[in-house]
Amino acid sequence: MQKSARKQADFILALDQGTTSSRAILFDRDGKVAGRGQEEVTPLFPSPGHVEQDPNQLWLTTLSSTRKAIDAVGAAPREISAIGLTNQRETTIIWDRHTGVPVTNAVVWQSRITSPECARLKALGHEPLIREKTGLVLDPYFSATKISWILDQSPALRQRAENGDLCFGTVDSFLLWRLTAGQVHATDVTNASRTLLWNLHEGAWDQELLKIFRVPQAMLPEVKPSSGLFGMTDRKWFGEELPITGIAGDQQAATFGQQCFTPGLVKNTYGTGCFVVMNTGSSIVPSKYGLLATAGWKMSGQTTFALEGAIFAAGAVIQWLRDGLQIIQQASDSEQLASRVSDNGGVYLVPAFVGLGAPYWDAEARGAIYGLTRGATKEHVCRAALESIVLQTRDVVESMTCDSGLSIPELRVDGGATANNLLMQMQADILGIPVQRPQILETTALGAAYLAGLASGFWPQLADLSHHWHVDRVFEPRISVDHRETWYAGWKKAIERTRS
Ligand SMILES: Nc1ncnc2c1ncn2[C@@H]1O[C@H](COP(=O)(O)OP(=O)(O)O)[C@@H](O)[C@H]1O
Ligand SMILES: O=P(O)(O)OC[C@H](O)CO
Numbered sequence: 294m295q296k297s298a299r300k301q302a303d304f305i306l307a308l309d310q311g312t313t314s315s316r317a318i319l320f321d322r323d324g325k326v327a328g329r330g331q332e333e334v335t336p337l338f339p340s341p342g343h344v345e346q347d348p349n350q351l352w353l354t355t356l357s358s359t360r361k362a363i364d365a366v367g368a369a370p371r372e373i374s375a376i377g378l379t380n381q382r383e384t385t386i387i388w389d390r391h392t393g394v395p396v397t398n399a400v401v402w403q404s405r406i407t408s409p410e411c412a413r414l415k416a417l418g419h420e421p422l423i424r425e426k427t428g429l430v431l432d433p434y435f436s437a438t439k440i441s442w443i444l445d446q447s448p449a450l451r452q453r454a455e456n457g458d459l460c461f462g463t464v465d466s467f468l469l470w471r472l473t474a475g476q477v478h479a480t481d482v483t484n485a486s487r488t489l490l491w492n493l494h495e496g497a498w499d500q501e502l503l504k505i506f507r508v509p510q511a512m513l514p515e516v517k518p519s520s521g522l523f524g525m526t527d528r529k530w531f532g533e534e535l536p537i538t539g540i541a542g543d544q545q546a547a548t549f550g551q552q553c554f555t556p557g558l559v560k561n562t563y564g565t566g567c568f569v570v571m572n573t574g575s576s577i578v579p580s581k582y583g584l585l586a587t588a589g590w591k592m593s594g595q596t597t598f599a600l601e602g603a604i605f606a607a608g609a610v611i612q613w614l615r616d617g618l619q620i621i622q623q624a625s626d627s628e629q630l631a632s633r634v635s636d637n638g639g640v641y642l643v644p645a646f647v648g649l650g651a652p653y654w655d656a657e658a659r660g661a662i663y664g665l666t667r668g669a670t671k672e673h674v675c676r677a678a679l680e681s682i683v684l685q686t687r688d689v690v691e692s693m694t695c696d697s698g699l700s701i702p703e704l705r706v707d708g709g710a711t712a713n714n715l716l717m718q719m720q721a722d723i724l725g726i727p728v729q730r731p732q733i734l735e736t737t738a739l740g741a742a743y744l745a746g747l748a749s750g751f752w753p754q755l756a757d758l759s760h761h762w763h764v765d766r767v768f769e770p771r772i773s774v775d776h777r778e779t780w781y782a783g784w785k786k787a788i789e790r791t792r793s
Contacts, residue, residue, distance in 0.1 A: 302374035307738035315354035317362040324761030330361025342405035345398035377539035377745030379546040380464040385439035400439040407438035428586030437489035437506040457511035474527035481540040486588035520592035539744030544568040550740030563710035567607035582692035583652025602651035602689025606644035631676040639664040641787035642677040657793035707736040721768040
């Protein structure tokens with residue numbers, strides 16, 4: 294890499310391959326969006342509870358959104374200092390090492406197809422060891438059982454994996470492989486830490502876990518720091534070779550993009566799901582209250598760890614109001630509809646569409662609506678749907694406070710649903726702390742850009758980033774403690790009734 298020439302370049306390109314879309318954003322030196330491209334991706338539901346995506350679509354939409362972003366700016370590729378990659382995490386792809394062709398569709402993080410395998414491993418008593426080594430819980434959400442589920446499709450596949458003819462990767466790893474035309478099979482620590490195969494304490498693939506999950510070591514990617522050179526793009530994609538110098542899973546990237554650089558700072562991203570992440574510095578905080586210990590990022594030889602509460606259904610509830618119940622036409626209508634009533638009228642909605650994630654980890658629970666009376670209206674249901682997002686967040690923030698022993702002074706927010714002012718106000722009300730919405734909501738992509746730009750020299754040091762973060766609006770809590778706790782007590786009752 295010609296570092297000095299690249300330092301002079303004008304942009305960092307961030308590629309954000311998410312659950313619902315692939316996005317590409319060019320950021321300038323002030324961390325502002327210079328141009329963007331976005332393409333939707335299609336979820337496939339082959340059987341109840343199972344979710345897949347076509348890996349080729351993830352790749353092609355990444356390429357086409359990149360071209361859109363570059364065209365929007367009219368930038369020449371040589372004006373791009375480096376590329377940062379961020380991705381929906383845990384989603385599992387296996388491809389042929391020689392041809393690059395995926396052997397099946399991607400098994401998406403939301404898929405529950407491996408519930409029986411998780412139950413089998415729990416019955417064998419493996420859960421405490423797995424939890425201790427990985428910081429995670431034994432749940433179909435993570436990659437390990439998805440890998441073995443794919444390999445169990447045929448003995449020939451398993452044999453090819455054992456012979457070293459197949460590669461496993463999360464979405465970052467697959468895109469990196471394609472961008473480098475098959476030259477690099479790698480991932481970063483944050484993505485590795487979501488597989489259930491990564492020993493968080495040792496920072497290495499764990500032989501005992503590989504055996505428990507029946508995953509051949511020969512198919513695993515090399516694991517690198519989140520900020521540093523991963524490889525060069527093949528000239529055929531953008532007309533010249535560009536260095537890929539940052540990779541992180543999307544929630545860790547958003548934490549970095551929100552500049553949660555000091556222990557105790559917390560962000561929440563409101564997308565399809567909701568992911569609350571707290572920086573815990575150099576300490577791995579094992580959770581007693583249903584959260585995950587995970588890698589935050591690794592740079593300059595140092596790993597920063599994090600505590601995370603993963604909530605599976607957030608914006609997905611609003612999509613259901615639109616596509617399932619059809620009581621709104623677009624997600625943003627939810628704000629107006631819910632505002633027509635002053636409270637939930639006693640209605641609570643628990644959106645356990647794919648079970649419950651943090652802090653309950655109940656794969657078998659399914660969604661329910663409680664408290665319906667003859668006076669309940671679609672406005673109440675819509676309000677209860679929005680409330681379910683902030684109430685789930687409160688569950689996680691309570692666990693985080695207990696686990697970390699730190700009181701959380703404020704919540705930094707980002708993601709598509711933060712455009713909803715009522716949602717943000719309710720979030721401040723139920724937590725009793727200020728909610729800070731920054732001007733740039735594309736913090737996931739920004740975090741990937743920061744990781745890449747710090748490695749390429751585009752931004753010489755972390756301190757150069759501090760003037761990029763500007764608040765758009767602060768939502769202060771406005772309700773009494775009594776009101777807050779009565780509201781929350783109703784939710785806890787609804788949750789208890791829903792658990793399997
Ligand atoms: N104004 C809004 N009010 C409530 N939810 C919204 C609003 N705008 C978008 N959403 C929800 O936010 C999600 C999209 O956010 P995004 O950050 O793009 O998600 P992802 O990264 O998971 O693809 C969708 O699930 C959508 O229902
Ligand atoms: O693509 P998103 O934004 O829905 O994020 C998905 C998470 O990474 C799943 O762990």
